[in-house]
Structure formats: C-alpha cells, structure tokens
Amino acid sequence: MKLLSSQPIGIFDSGVGGLTVAHAIRQLLPQESIIYFGDTAHLPYGDKSAKSIIYYSRKIAGFLMEKKCKTILVACNTASAVAFNDLKNFFSEQVQLVNVIDPVTEYIGKSNYKKIGVIGTKGTINSGAYEKVLKSNNPELDVISMATPLFVPMIEEGFIYDDISNAIIRAYLSDKSMKSVETLILGCTHYPIIKNQITKFFNFNIDVIDSGKIIAEFVKNLLTENNLLNTGKSQKDQFYISDFTLFFEKIAKMFFEETIDLKKIDFWN
C-alpha cells in the first residue's frame, strides 16, 4: 500500500504512559498529526496474559489503520515485548510499525555502560525482552531487571510528587541489586512521569533513561528514510480512550498545552 507523508502517526498504550512518547513526537516533529489511543478499559497491561495483550493490540492497530495512519507506534513496553511480532505478521505490509524497545537498546549499544538497570511491568520484565537484545548486542553487559508493578496504578491514580510515590519508589529501588547501576532504563512509558523522583532517589548520580526523545528521533529517521516526513501543516491531534478517566484528560492537557479532543470509543464488543 502506498503511504503518504500527510497521513497521521498512530500511537497507542494502555493509558497515559504513551503520552510521554506522543509528547516527544509532538516536540520533535511539530508538522506530524497524531492519533492517540489509550486503552484505559483494559489497563494495566503489565499483568495481563500475552494472549490478551496480543488481542487488544491487534484491535487497536486495526482501528489506527482505519484512521489511515502511516505509522503505528506501539508506545507501550509491555505490548512491544509481547505483541509486536504478531502485529508485524498482520500489518507490516500496510503500515510502518515501531516499538519502544528497539530505539532504546540501539541507543545503549552505542554507549559505554557496563551495568544497566531495567525497570518495567511484570509482562515486560518476565518477557526478558530488554535483556535479550542488550546481551545479544554485548554479552559482557550486566543487566539487572526488576518488575515495579505498583508504579502504573500509582501514576494512573495521580500519585506523582508525594509521600506515597516516594515510599513506593524507595521500596523497589533500594533493593541491593540496584546498587552501582550506571544507568536505569525506564522500561515502561508511564515511568517518565516520575523520572524526577527516581533521579532524586539515586541522588542524581545515575543516568535515568527516559525513552521518549530517543524514540522520537528513531521515528524521525524512519520517516525521513522512507520519504514520509510531513512537510505540510499538521491536523489537530486526536485522543481516544476506551474508558473515561479524568486523569487522562488532565495529563493529556498538561502535556500538549492545548485543549484536547478526547473521545471515548468502544470497539471491543
């Protein structure tokens, strides 16, 4: 199928997390139009079975295809880890597909880090997705992976800069396995929302990798290589959710600094 540069970029996640990636795209590529889908009805993805996440991802990708997206960016590490291959089998001939793991592992591959921490949902960590790619690029790397499943509900409930979030961050990250990591990959797109608190927990001594910018650069290169970078005017971004949440609306407005066109859509039945 012939793709056009004027077509939008479709981005999806289980909830607000993918907005951190959408925001980075908005900053780097102001001429692109974004169609965002947050599957708030099925959130969190992190503790769902691979079968469920594959089912949700396929449906959402189908919806973004109907919206005529030229690129579908899976802005969820859990879906990138467990459903990306399935999406490739189904859609790769019709649309450009991007996940959020490849850009970051490629970025790490160019660095000199020896001991790397990765935190994410149970789904992402149990899949071993980061560890596999990082170690296949450099078998010498010491990769410490940890599931931090309370972070997503905590963030979705709006506990961001307070005693509750600080206590939960401390409870996970004070584990001795995390001592002396040189960098920490935020392997869940929700986590950049608490990046400052995590950096502070490590006394600003380590590099905390928020993948948004790295992914946006990756998408820019891909669009450029395929002659799909929009040079015209962007259309208004569209935001869809599968269940209404006030926090989604608030945080989307905060990120995009404009009134957002938030629609609830239910295509599950």
Ligand code: DGL
């Ligand atoms: N933000 C997602 C991720 O990157 C999903 C979190 C969840 O729904 O559990 O993994």
